[in-house]
Amino acid sequence: MSTSIDKPGAGGASGPALEVVNLIKDYGDFRALKGISFTVNEGEVFGLIGPNGAGKTTALRIISTILQITSGNVRMFGMDVAKRPHEARMILSYLPEDAGAYKNLTGNEYLAFIARFFSQSREGVARILSKGVDIADLGDRMGDKVDTYSKGMARRLLVARALMIEPRVAILDELTSGLDVINAQEIRKIVKDSSRNGTTVLLSSHNMLEVELMCDRIALINDGEIVEMGTPAELKAKHNAQNIEEVFMKVVS
Amino acid sequence: MNSTLNILRKEIREMMTRSTLLPVVVIAILLGAMGSMMGGIEEAVTGAPTVGIVNDDTHGDLAAIAVGIVGNLSEVVYDGNDVDEGVTAVDEAGGVALLHVPANFTERITDGESGTIQIYWIMRGAGLLDSISSEAVNSVLWNVNRAISTHLIDANASVNSTLALNPTTRTETTIFGDKIMDGISPGTLGSMLSAQSFVVPLVMMMLIMVAGGTVISSMGMEKENKTLETLLTLPVKRGSIVTGKLVASALIGLVMAAVYMVGFNYYMTGFSASGELDMEKYDIALSALDYLLVGISLFVTLIAALALCMILGTFAKNYKSAQTLTMPISFLALVPMFMIIFKDFNTLPLAAQVLLFALPFSHPMMAMRSLMFDDYALVLGGIAYSTIFAVVAIALTVWIFKTDRLLTGRIGKKEEGRSKTLLMAISGRKR
Numbered sequence: 001m002s003t004s005i006d007k008p009g010a011g012g013a014s015g016p017a018l019e020v021v022n023l024i025k026d027y028g029d030f031r032a033l034k035g036i037s038f039t040v041n042e043g044e045v046f047g048l049i050g051p052n053g054a055g056k057t058t059a060l061r062i063i064s065t066i067l068q069i070t071s072g073n074v075r076m077f078g079m080d081v082a083k084r085p086h087e088a089r090m091i092l093s094y095l096p097e098d099a100g101a102y103k104n105l106t107g108n109e110y111l112a113f114i115a116r117f118f119s120q121s122r123e124g125v126a127r128i129l130s131k132g133v134d135i136a137d138l139g140d141r142m143g144d145k146v147d148t149y150s151k152g153m154a155r156r157l158l159v160a161r162a163l164m165i166e167p168r169v170a171i172l173d174e175l176t177s178g179l180d181v182i183n184a185q186e187i188r189k190i191v192k193d194s195s196r197n198g199t200t201v202l203l204s205s206h207n208m209l210e211v212e213l214m215c216d217r218i219a220l221i222n223d224g225e226i227v228e229m230g231t232p233a234e235l236k237a238k239h240n241a242q243n244i245e246e247v248f249m250k251v252v253s
Numbered sequence: 254m255n256s257t258l259n260i261l262r263k264e265i266r267e268m269m270t271r272s273t274l275l276p277v278v279v280i281a282i283l284l285g286a287m288g289s290m291m292g293g294i295e296e297a298v299t300g301a302p303t304v305g306i307v308n309d310d311t312h313g314d315l316a317a318i319a320v321g322i323v324g325n326l327s328e329v330v331y332d333g334n335d336v337d338e339g340v341t342a343v344d345e346a347g348g349v350a351l352l353h354v355p356a357n358f359t360e361r362i363t364d365g366e367s368g369t370i371q372i373y374w375i376m377r378g379a380g381l382l383d384s385i386s387s388e389a390v391n392s393v394l395w396n397v398n399r400a401i402s403t404h405l406i407d408a409n410a411s412v413n414s415t416l417a418l419n420p421t422t423r424t425e426t427t428i429f430g431d432k433i434m435d436g437i438s439p440g441t442l443g444s445m446l447s448a449q450s451f452v453v454p455l456v457m458m459m460l461i462m463v464a465g466g467t468v469i470s471s472m473g474m475e476k477e478n479k480t481l482e483t484l485l486t487l488p489v490k491r492g493s494i495v496t497g498k499l500v501a502s503a504l505i506g507l508v509m510a511a512v513y514m515v516g517f518n519y520y521m522t523g524f525s526a527s528g529e530l531d532m533e534k535y536d537i538a539l540s541a542l543d544y545l546l547v548g549i550s551l552f553v554t555l556i557a558a559l560a561l562c563m564i565l566g567t568f569a570k571n572y573k574s575a576q577t578l579t580m581p582i583s584f585l586a587l588v589p590m591f592m593i594i595f596k597d598f599n600t601l602p603l604a605a606q607v608l609l610f611a612l613p614f615s616h617p618m619m620a621m622r623s624l625m626f627d628d629y630a631l632v633l634g635g636i637a638y639s640t641i642f643a644v645v646a647i648a649l650t651v652w653i654f655k656t657d658r659l660l661t662g663r664i665g666k667k668e669e670g671r672s673k674t675l676l677m678a679i680s681g682r683k684r
Contacts, residue, residue: 064486067657067660068657086488089488090488099479
């Protein structure tokens with residue numbers, strides 16, 4: 001993968017891109033994560049699925065360094081994200097489910113604002129921005145304020161924001177939430193292309209078809225615990241199911 | 254009716270949140286504290302004035318009448334014949350004025366001229382309520398004038414009717430701190446200083462409210478527009494986020510302050526043009542160094558205020574709740590504003606002084622007036638305190654940015670049921 005950014009961990013130790021070990025998260029007396037463990041290999045698309053309230057978003061936020069760990073460990077290319085959050089942020093990109101962009105900025109201005117965190121040179125920023133504009137594919141509307149965008153356009157801009165920096169790990173929560181079929185398909189393709197170029201993807205979705213289409217491996221999380229993990233084919237075979245939705249229903253219910 | 258009640262219950266439940274109740278509770282507490290303070294002031298105002306007397310007209314019967322009236326209506330803490338000693342004694346006793354009856358007092362009146370009483374005012378503050386003590390002395394002097402007038406009429410003295418009705422006049426010297434200002438009364442000085450008393454605190458209060466509101470709203474907007482999570486995952490140090498937001502708000506605030514100050518400058522120019530009081534003449538004009546100190550005081554206070562606003566901003570769930578959260582800041586700016594308009598720091602009760610000093614917003618409001626009367630200790634102390642306050646507030650803000658606090662909104666333990674509901678929501682769990 002070519003990158004314009006000097007990323008920590010790049011060319012570092014071999015091993016999993018992401019390693020989550022016995023991760024526990026408490027909110028006061030409430031235990032949201034009860035010791036989950038999984039690994040994601042470099043270039044892999046890994047799906048984290050589960051019912052509402054299972055702890056998916058909490059896990060994604062911890063891995064993205066914006067929530068603190070109660071106990072356990074998260075390593076990203078060997079880096080402990082709790083101890084070196086700033087370095088981790090250099091190589092990860094997080095797309096929250098209901099993320100927004102600054103409404104008073106135009107699409108171009110928003111992407112440039114983000115790009116400047118990842119490159120100090122004008123050329124570097126221009127290169128990242130150019131990639132972002134390609135991914136967003138919003139044409140002339142990139143010069144319009146985000147406030148005027150439709151939901152689909154805004155989501156495309158945010159996906160472009162997440163992937164234009166060519167992150168080593170992309171953490172995508174409900175990637176195509178609220179999008180129509182055409183937009184959803186295009187965005188899935190963009191993410192798959194990014195994965196083929198070496199980006200490791202950790203994906204959370206309620207759309208089982210999307211999970212089955214995109215993910216190399218899946219972990220099913222329920223009530224703060226991982227209850228099943230494997231490739232879509234393995235899970236379907238194990239539970240004698242036609243599709244992942246059926247697996248989900250059998251495991252969770 | 255049931256539907257109405259149902260809606261009513263829901264509306265009340267939505268409105269009675271911690272963020273709406275907290276400012277009201279804070280306001281109630283502060284109002285209570287201000288009430289106690291003002292009660293103390295009222296007691297001071299309604300009591301007999303504390304004065305000193307130097308009577309050089311020891312054999313004059315009219316001087317004796319004057320001294321007798323003063324003694325009856327005032328608390329006399331000095332009765333001697335040395336003006337300097339008398340001023341010191343009255344000052345130490347917390348008194349208002351030394352009244353000097355000259356040796357020719359009675360003689361002048363009986364000769365058909367006004368008898369002059371020289372008043373040495375000991376001014377302790379330039380707030381609106383600070384001049385009230387001098388009004389009590391004015392009342393005593395009115396009674397002196399009336400008693401002598403009555404005496405002259407009863408005695409059928411050979412003076413003209415105008416003198417009989419107004420047998421006394423006064424000359425005034427105002428002593429304020431180390432400044433001795435001849436020919437000016439505390440009232441005249443106070444009305445001149447009302448520009449500082451009123452406009453400066455008002456400008457500072459508006460500046461803090463506007464800039465503070467900007468930073469709190471910025472936090473609310475980040476949450477409402479769902480941009481905060483993205484910002485927190487970018488490779489930018491928390492200190493940089495906090496600094497960026499603080500400096501941006503401070504710059505906007507300073508631009509606004511500059512606009513206000515231009516208007517204020519015109520106001521002051523117009524005032525000086527009226528020629529009522531020449532500040533240079535009374536040695537109360539500010540030097541370049543004084544203006545620099547006012548600027549430093551304003552800057553550090555603004556940073557402290559904005560850091561405090563950022564901490565409050567972390568409570569904001571959205572733009573609407575951010576607007577509510579500006580209330581405590583507004584009130585924290587309003588309290589010192591009113592206190593300073595009405596009273597000088599030095600004339601406040603100790604508890605109110607502690608409160609005023611502890612509120613970092615007070616210091617730039619007080620700085621200009623303090624510097625006029627060379628109270629550098631208060632200004633420098635205020636700058637030091639505001640700086641420490643700002644550093645602590647910024648450190649606290651950065652620490653909050655490093656915790657879950659921004660996203661979870663949690664402060665401490667809550668009751669189990671509510672806690673779980675809230676945590677479900679913040680951790681993305683939907684039931």
